[in-house]
Amino acid sequence: MANILIIDDEPSICSALEFALEDEYSVTSTTDPDKGLQWMNENTIHLCLLDLKIGNRDGLEILTEVKKRHPDTLVVMITAYGSIDSSVEALQMGAYSYLTKPINTEELNSVIEKALHYSELNRRVEYLTEELERKYNEEGMIGTSRSMTEVYQMIHKVKEVDTNVLITGESGTGKELVARSIHFSGKRRQGHLETINCAAIPENLLESEWFGYEKGAFTGAEGKKQGKFQLADGGTIFLDEIGDMPLSLQAKLLRVLQLKEVTPLGSNKTEKVDVRVIAATNKDLQQAVKDGSFREDLYFRLHVIQIELPPLRERKEDLPYLIKHYLTIYNNEMGMRIKGLSKEAEECLFQYHFPGNVRELANIVEAAMVMADGEIIEKTNLPSYVQGVHMSPLSKxxxxxxxxxxxxxxxxxxxxxxxxxxxxxxxxxxxxxxxxxxxxxxxxxxxxxxx
Incomplete structure (x- = not known):
C-alpha cells in the first residue's frame, strides 16, 4: 500500500482528503510543513499532496526541500488560486502534477493512480539498469588482479563523459566487454549501443552499414535504411578492429567525428548524430600511422583516452575466477554438473601461454567439459595442444x-x-x-x- 502525506494549512482540507483516500492508501496529514518534512525523514512517503500556500510559507520552497531530501517522492501541488504561472513553475521544479481547489475526488484519484504508476515504471527502469550494470561489470569482466582493477577504475572514470575511448589489447582479451561496460553503466545507457566490426564487413558495404542509404542508392537498395550511426544517435557506437579499416573510409569517419553528421548513400542531405565513439584494436596504431596505413589525424581523434587490456598470461591469478565463471555458464547452457578441474588439469592451464587469451580459455573449458566423463575435468580432457605444454623440448x-x-x-x-x-x-x-x-x-x- 502506498504511503501518502498531505500538507495543507486548512484542517478541513486535510480531513476531507484523508477520508477520500484512506480506503486505498496509507494516509497521514499535517498543517505544519516542518512536521511534514520531519515525517518524511522518518518514514517512506511515495506521494505528497502539497498546498501551494501554507499560511505565510511558500509551498514552492517546501517543494524544493522535498525534492532535495527525497528526490524519489512524487509531489502533487494543490492551489486555491488557479495560478497558471505558479503551477508551471512547480512542474519545472520537479512536481509531478497540480490540482486546483475545490478538489474533484475522481480527478484526485486519477492523478494519484497515474503518478504511482509512473513511479513504479521508473523503479523498474532503475532495476533493469542496475541489472545491466551488474551483467557487464560483475559477470562480464572477471578478475581481481591489479591490472584488471586498473581497467575497472578507468571504466568508472570515463563512463559518465562523452570523450572518445580507444581500447587496445590482444585478440580475445575482452575489448568488446569493456565497451559494453562503459555504455551500459554510463549516462548513455538509455540509448543504443551499435557495434561495427571493421574487419568483418567487406569494404564496399562498410559505408552503407555506417551511414545508411536511400532507396535506389545502389543495386538492391529497395528501400531507405538507417546506418549504425543513425541508430546509435543518443547512444554509443563501438568500432571494433578499427586498425583494419580501409584508408578510403578513414577520412569519412574523421569527418563524422568532427562535424557530428552523416550523409546516407544516395542522399544530398546531412543528418546530425549525437554519438559517443569507442574504438578497439589489437594492432599498434602508432606504427600503422608511421607505415601510412592509418591516418594520424584520425588516430589522435580516437586516442583521447586509452584503456589497455592485459593478456591473460600476465594475470594468471585471475584464472580460478574465470574458470569458475565459464563452468557456471556452460553447466547452465549444456545441462551439465561439472564441479571443477583436477590438480593436474589446473596445473596444465596455469602453465599454458594462452595466445588467444580469455576467449581461448572459454573455448578450452567448453571443450573439456564436453570430453569429461565425470564431474571433474581431468588433464586428458583438455585439448591436445594444451596437454602438450609440458612436453616441448625447445626453449624460446x-x-x-x-x-x-x-x-x-x-x-x-x-x-x-x-x-x-x-x-x-x-x-x-x-x-x-x-x-x-x-x-x-x-x-x-x-x-x-x-x-
Missing part, C-alpha cells in the same frame, strides 16, 4: 634458432600452418591464437595456398 631461443635461414614469409607460413593444424582447421580459434583478424587470416591462407 632454440625455437627461434629453428627458423634461422628462412625468409619471414616462410616463417609466417609455417606458423600459420602449424596453428591451423593444432586447432583442427578452426579458423576463428586460429586467428584468435595468432592475434590477427579472421579476414587477415583468410587472406594469408589464400596467399600461402593453405586451404
Amino acid at each position: 631461443e632454440e625455437a627461434a634458432e629453428a627458423f634461422v635461414g628462412m625468409t619471414m614469409k616462410d616463417v609466417e607460413k609455417r606458423i600459420i600452418e602449424a596453428t591451423l593444424k593444432a586447432n583442427d582447421g578452426h579458423r576463428k580459434r586460429t586467428a584468435s591464437m595468432l592475434g590477427i583478424s579472421e579476414r587477415s587470416l583468410r587472406d594469408k591462407i589464400k596467399t600461402y595456398d593453405l586451404s
Whole structure:
C-alpha cells in the first residue's frame, strides 16, 4: 500500500482528503510543513499532496526541500488560486502534477493512480539498469588482479563523459566487454549501443552499414535504411578492429567525428548524430600511422583516452575466477554438473601461454567439459595442444634458432600452418591464437595456398 502525506494549512482540507483516500492508501496529514518534512525523514512517503500556500510559507520552497531530501517522492501541488504561472513553475521544479481547489475526488484519484504508476515504471527502469550494470561489470569482466582493477577504475572514470575511448589489447582479451561496460553503466545507457566490426564487413558495404542509404542508392537498395550511426544517435557506437579499416573510409569517419553528421548513400542531405565513439584494436596504431596505413589525424581523434587490456598470461591469478565463471555458464547452457578441474588439469592451464587469451580459455573449458566423463575435468580432457605444454623440448631461443635461414614469409607460413593444424582447421580459434583478424587470416591462407 502506498504511503501518502498531505500538507495543507486548512484542517478541513486535510480531513476531507484523508477520508477520500484512506480506503486505498496509507494516509497521514499535517498543517505544519516542518512536521511534514520531519515525517518524511522518518518514514517512506511515495506521494505528497502539497498546498501551494501554507499560511505565510511558500509551498514552492517546501517543494524544493522535498525534492532535495527525497528526490524519489512524487509531489502533487494543490492551489486555491488557479495560478497558471505558479503551477508551471512547480512542474519545472520537479512536481509531478497540480490540482486546483475545490478538489474533484475522481480527478484526485486519477492523478494519484497515474503518478504511482509512473513511479513504479521508473523503479523498474532503475532495476533493469542496475541489472545491466551488474551483467557487464560483475559477470562480464572477471578478475581481481591489479591490472584488471586498473581497467575497472578507468571504466568508472570515463563512463559518465562523452570523450572518445580507444581500447587496445590482444585478440580475445575482452575489448568488446569493456565497451559494453562503459555504455551500459554510463549516462548513455538509455540509448543504443551499435557495434561495427571493421574487419568483418567487406569494404564496399562498410559505408552503407555506417551511414545508411536511400532507396535506389545502389543495386538492391529497395528501400531507405538507417546506418549504425543513425541508430546509435543518443547512444554509443563501438568500432571494433578499427586498425583494419580501409584508408578510403578513414577520412569519412574523421569527418563524422568532427562535424557530428552523416550523409546516407544516395542522399544530398546531412543528418546530425549525437554519438559517443569507442574504438578497439589489437594492432599498434602508432606504427600503422608511421607505415601510412592509418591516418594520424584520425588516430589522435580516437586516442583521447586509452584503456589497455592485459593478456591473460600476465594475470594468471585471475584464472580460478574465470574458470569458475565459464563452468557456471556452460553447466547452465549444456545441462551439465561439472564441479571443477583436477590438480593436474589446473596445473596444465596455469602453465599454458594462452595466445588467444580469455576467449581461448572459454573455448578450452567448453571443450573439456564436453570430453569429461565425470564431474571433474581431468588433464586428458583438455585439448591436445594444451596437454602438450609440458612436453616441448625447445626453449624460446632454440625455437627461434629453428627458423634461422628462412625468409619471414616462410616463417609466417609455417606458423600459420602449424596453428591451423593444432586447432583442427578452426579458423576463428586460429586467428584468435595468432592475434590477427579472421579476414587477415583468410587472406594469408589464400596467399600461402593453405586451404
